Amino acid sequence: MDMKLLREHVSDVLRRECSLDRVQKNSESTGDLDLNLRKMAGDLGWISMCVPEELGGLGFGSRAACVMGEEAGRALAPESLTILLLAAPLLARHAPPLVRDRYLDRALAGELRVAVDTSIETPTVGLERVVLGAADAELVLFALPSPGGESVELGLIESAEGVSLRPAEAWDPTRRLSVATIEEAAIFHRLGEEAHRAAVRLMALLTAADSLGAWDAICRRTVDYLGVREQFGRKLGSFQALKHRLASLHADHHLKSALIEFASIEDAADPVLAQSWALLAKTEATNAAAFASEECLQLHGAIGFTWEHECHLFLKRTRLNQALVGDNDTLRAICGRHLTSILVEPAAHQDVLDAVR
Amino acid sequence: MLSVSDPREEGLSFREGVRRWVASNAPRDWREQLVDASEEEVEEFLIGWMSTVSAGGFAVPTLPPDFGGAGLSFDEQIVIIEEMARADTPPLDMFMVTRTHAPLTILEWGTPEQKQKYLPGIASGDLWCQGFSEPNAGSDLAAIRTSARREGDLLLVNGQKIWSSFSRRARYCLLLARTNPDAPKREGISYFLLDMSLPGIDVRPTRQATCNSDFSEIFLNDVAVPLDAVIGPVDGGWVVAQSTLAAERGVLAFERVERLWHHFIRFIRRAKAEREWWLSDQQKLAEAASLLGSLQAERTLIRRFVSSEDASTDLTGLPPVIKITSTEIAQSVADFVIRVSGIRSQLYRNGFEQDCTSPMFDYIFTFGNTISAGTNEVMRNIIAERVLGMPR
Numbered sequence: 001m002d003m004k005l006l007r008e009h010v011s012d013v014l015r016r017e018c019s020l021d022r023v024q025k026n027s028e029s030t031g032d033l034d035l036n037l038r039k040m041a042g043d044l045g046w047i048s049m050c051v052p053e054e055l056g057g058l059g060f061g062s063r064a065a066c067v068m069g070e071e072a073g074r075a076l077a078p079e080s081l082t083i084l085l086l087a088a089p090l091l092a093r094h095a096p097p098l099v100r101d102r103y104l105d106r107a108l109a110g111e112l113r114v115a116v117d118t119s120i121e122t123p124t125v126g127l128e129r130v131v132l133g134a135a136d137a138e139l140v141l142f143a144l145p146s147p148g149g150e151s152v153e154l155g156l157i158e159s160a161e162g163v164s165l166r167p168a169e170a171w172d173p174t175r176r177l178s179v180a181t182i183e184e185a186a187i188f189h190r191l192g193e194e195a196h197r198a199a200v201r202l203m204a205l206l207t208a209a210d211s212l213g214a215w216d217a218i219c220r221r222t223v224d225y226l227g228v229r230e231q232f233g234r235k236l237g238s239f240q241a242l243k244h245r246l247a248s249l250h251a252d253h254h255l256k257s258a259l260i261e262f263a264s265i266e267d268a269a270d271p272v273l274a275q276s277w278a279l280l281a282k283t284e285a286t287n288a289a290a291f292a293s294e295e296c297l298q299l300h301g302a303i304g305f306t307w308e309h310e311c312h313l314f315l316k317r318t319r320l321n322q323a324l325v326g327d328n329d330t331l332r333a334i335c336g337r338h339l340t341s342i343l344v345e346p347a348a349h350q351d352v353l354d355a356v357r
Numbered sequence: 358m359l360s361v362s363d364p365r366e367e368g369l370s371f372r373e374g375v376r377r378w379v380a381s382n383a384p385r386d387w388r389e390q391l392v393d394a395s396e397e398e399v400e401e402f403l404i405g406w407m408s409t410v411s412a413g414g415f416a417v418p419t420l421p422p423d424f425g426g427a428g429l430s431f432d433e434q435i436v437i438i439e440e441m442a443r444a445d446t447p448p449l450d451m452f453m454v455t456r457t458h459a460p461l462t463i464l465e466w467g468t469p470e471q472k473q474k475y476l477p478g479i480a481s482g483d484l485w486c487q488g489f490s491e492p493n494a495g496s497d498l499a500a501i502r503t504s505a506r507r508e509g510d511l512l513l514v515n516g517q518k519i520w521s522s523f524s525r526r527a528r529y530c531l532l533l534a535r536t537n538p539d540a541p542k543r544e545g546i547s548y549f550l551l552d553m554s555l556p557g558i559d560v561r562p563t564r565q566a567t568c569n570s571d572f573s574e575i576f577l578n579d580v581a582v583p584l585d586a587v588i589g590p591v592d593g594g595w596v597v598a599q600s601t602l603a604a605e606r607g608v609l610a611f612e613r614v615e616r617l618w619h620h621f622i623r624f625i626r627r628a629k630a631e632r633e634w635w636l637s638d639q640q641k642l643a644e645a646a647s648l649l650g651s652l653q654a655e656r657t658l659i660r661r662f663v664s665s666e667d668a669s670t671d672l673t674g675l676p677p678v679i680k681i682t683s684t685e686i687a688q689s690v691a692d693f694v695i696r697v698s699g700i701r702s703q704l705y706r707n708g709f710e711q712d713c714t715s716p717m718f719d720y721i722f723t724f725g726n727t728i729s730a731g732t733n734e735v736m737r738n739i740i741a742e743r744v745l746g747m748p749r
Contacts, residue, residue, distance in 0.1 A: 016408035229571050238748040240360045248742055258661065259654035280650045329643060336642030337647050344626040 001049070001060045005068050013044065014075035020310055023076045027173035027313070034078035034134070034176075035037020038192045047084045050202075051108065057091035062205050062264045069206040073213030073321075078315055079175040080113070080130050082206050087114045087141060089202065094195035095156060103139065112284055115165065115178055117142035121326035123278070124153055127182045132324065135165040135178040142180070143196060145224040154186050162186025165203050171240035172320040194271075201275045204282035204325050208260050211321045212253070218314040219249050222296040229301075242299060256285040276338040283328040283335070290318040361388055375440045382409055383446040388714065390541070392707065396569055399709070400526065404484070406447045407455075408592075411482040416452070417442075417460045424476035428593040430672070435611065444613040445623070448710040451571075452522050454485040457609060458531060462601040466589040469630035473578030475529070475550060488518040488551065488575055489598070496735050499542045499595065503577060505534040505549070506527060509583045514549070514557075522731070525560050525573050527553050531601070537592050549586050555581070566721045568707070602730070607676065610683045611659045613726070617711055618652045621690055625711035628697075636695040644693055651686045659683070674744035677736040683732065684726040687711055691720035 017036060026033040051057020051064040064087045068079055070082050074228040088107045091100055106112040115133025117124070121141040124130075131140060140163050144155045157163045161182040182188070223246055226237035236242060263277035293315040297304040304311035322328055369377065378429035393400055405598065410416050418434040420426020429437075449456060463472060479485070494611050495498040503516025512536055524530060530551040537545030553560075559578040562570035585736055625645065635641035662675045695702045695716040708718030727733050741747045 018737050223747060227746070227748060235748040237741075240624055240738065243745075243747050244734070244737045246745060246747070247737035247740035248681075248744060249461075251681045251737075253681050254675070254678045255651065255654045258658035259650055262653055262657040276646075277650075277653070280646055284647060284650050284654075332643035332646045333639040335650075336644070336646035338644065339630070339646055340636060343622050343649065344629055 001058075001064060003063060003067050006049075006060075006064060006073065008173070010046070010068050010071040011074070012196050014071055014077060017320040018075040018077045021079040023174055023313070024310070026078070034080050034288055037082045038076060038084065038110040040110065041081050042108060047088050047110055048108050050085055051092045053271070055089075056104070056108070057088070057092065058136070061266050062202060062260070063266075066205050066209040066260055066264045069209035072212035073317070075208030076214065076217075076317060080134075081132055082210060083114050083116055083341075084110065084112065086116060086199065086202050086206055087139070089110070090141065090191070090195060090199055091153070094154065094191040094198065096189055099156065099158075099189060104234075112139065113137045113139065114139045115180065115181075116140070116199075116203065118177070118324050119143065119326060120154075120196075120203050121152075121331065126129065127144050127184070129167070129180055129182075131178050131180045132175065133178060134176045135167040137165060137178070138164070139181050140182075141199065142182070143285070144190075146190075148192065151193050152196050153193055155189040156191055157182065157186060157188035161188065163188075165249075170320065172316040174317055175308075175320065197271050197275055200325065201278040204275075204278040205264050207280065207321050207324045208233065208256075208263075208278075208285035211286045211318050212257055212260060214314050214317050214321075215249075215256075215285075215289035215292045218293055218296045218311065219246060221310070222299050223244065225300060245295055245299065249295060252288055253292070254343045256281075256288050259284055259293065270342065273340055273342050276342070277334045279325070279336040280339070281330045282325055283332045286318065286322040286324075287328055290315070290322050293318045360631055372436050372440065375437055376444075378415075379440055379444045379446060380415055382413060383441075385445055387447055388445075388712065391709065394707075400451065400523075403447055403449075403451050403527075404482075406450065407482045409451050410449065413482060416482055417456055417480055420460055420464075420476060420480050424472060425480035426476070432664065435607070435660075438608070440614045442612070442619050445619065445712075448616065450710060452482070452484065453522070453609060454487050454531065455479055455483060456599060458487060458551045458601050459485040459529070462531065462588065462745065462749075463546075463595065464546075465600055466597050470585065471550065471588060478528070481717055483529065484523060484527045485529045485531065486519055486521050486524035486553075488524070488530045488532040490520045491517060492519055496732055498598075499546070500547065501533055501535060503534040504538065505531075505536050505582065506545060507536075508581070510584060512549075512584065512587070514551075514580040514582055516577050518577070519563070520572050521560075521575050522571045523573075524553070524575055525562060525570075529553060532574070533594055533598060536594075540592060543595040545592055546594040546598075547591050548588050548597040549582060550588055551582060551586060553578075555582065566724070567603075568705075585674075603676070607659050607662050607679055610662055610679050612651065613687065613711075614655045614659060614683050617687055617690060618656060620712045621648065621652060633697065641697060648686070648690050648693055651682075651689070655679075655683050655686055674740070677731075677739045677744070680731065681736050681740075682732045684723065688720070688723040688727060691716060691723050695720055 017040060025031060045066060048057045049060045053059035053323050068085060069082055084107055091104045091107055103112055113136055115137035116133040117131050118130045120143050123145055131144060138159050140157050142155045159286050163186060164181050165178045168177045168179050203329055226242060227235060229236045260281045263281040297311040298314055300311050303309050378678055387397055396586060415437055418427050419431060420430040422428045443619055458474060463475055491501050491503060504701030505512040505514045532549040532551040533546055534549060535545050536547040557578045559576040561575045563572040564570045565572055598690055659679055695712050698716045702716040706715040708715035710720055711719040741748055
């Protein structure tokens, strides 16, 4: 699959179907933007792309997921496209056959409503957790300790089986958060540690990619604005102090894009290493994108502080991304511990390196 | 000595062949041996290594066989850099101009006679230097004042060049001088292949903040240069100079980042062996992760840029991005290594390139790269105006 073509296709569709105007209107009311996009993504085969071929998908892997995730961030798209890109390969590969048969086809068609634990890396203590997704979700994916408590597993619970969801008002108006309460007597499926690692890796990559897209979009808008806005008798964009800030963001964007690309290369040989690179891509890209959104709001001046202007949407979206998957400071330390252990082993990174070439 | 083509005749992959060549030809334990060596001794050692590299065909791997090169592909050159970085062979920074700027410029702009005259020497390791910057022409390179005045069949060159690395020992210099003082700034400059043994050339070392004196000033006093030392059109040297810098295609940045990646990992390995305190500090582990991520990202970014077949992303505008990010990451790595090394980092120790064994040396050394080849501030202007299209 040519990733450039995929990007152009997804970007074209989202520019049309998920314009800024629609996103803003949708955030003011309970619009049907999410439902429409989800179904369209199913019709266009987007959800199948990241499901392995032997399980009924197209097998383009997490690289394709990242390309679509990035475009979703650029368009400030509602959450369910990204959630289905995450849930479909997990259902296909890790769900018990009965569950898979009940839900996978509807997921691929863009019909399934899923919510996913925002703290997927580390299980939340207690029965209540914040999930990404609407309160009408049919399935919830969440992290839970393994029976012995020594590791973490991915859990899947059907909404009829003992989980109650209520909407939570999120600061990010472009996506929905809910609070899921798992009842004491709930019946849920343990999908195992491997499923958990896969979920963490893919959600980290999708979140990183979302931030990367949002970052690029707001920087482009800011460059355009500074190219027309005049003060002191000249275009604001002609001031070197402002130019350098955008140039720095541009350079760093390339770097974070490369990190996500590297982390999204399939590397089953060492799952801990693969997960560490994905989590690191998430912490680095989401932190940098939140900084870029701050810079852009500041560079817009007072207009950027208004509700009508889109700056705050990007700031809030990139802020939420920082908090998804797990806390960035904690995750970076975990990555540091893994990477400093694994990479010092001779030839630990050899195969990945050759794959890049 | 094994030459580069031999391993392939034995059915090994190119990478395996290079790896075998490196294993049997690269000196061992050379860093330990050079710790207390004088600058002269280090340079002698590096010249010796360069002649080994040249004999293997690796000095300028892509140079065509007609000119004494190995005629390897660009991708093969990348493999050579990777394998030498992995094996920690001695650095070849001293021969940077020899390995990239000189051959690429001469291949693109040289006459057949110039190619025959200079390229075989380059393939066998002649040391070249660069004479671009002047006291009043740094970021504003086109402001150079060194002049070359026609005098019969000769040009008389007068002026002063600065920041010219290893020119003390150089055999030739890539020199920019003004041949037409009346033309607009960029249109009166010519590009010379200057023989450094000519009378009237005085080279005086400049001590740098690292304590070393790689740099020299070059004083040119009525240096009589033959007309055939001009490369490219007379008065058209500005364009030649641009293509010299562009032709490098990120290979130097690639080599630096690749070597730094391995040096930083070796640094972590030593820290593990010594049970250094910072490996159990959450904040320091987080910082180390960020730096590893940045280095890995930079490796991926430059590979994307240098690998010829990848057309999935728009690559125009990447050179200034690579310049800024790669040099600033190197500075951050040096800063980190200083902080986790504590007071030991403040005890003087000589260094070679950025190998993480002398943290303060490394740190000061990194400014050489954030400043040279267009300061990072000039690069930010280029990104803003030419890539992002912001108003001048």
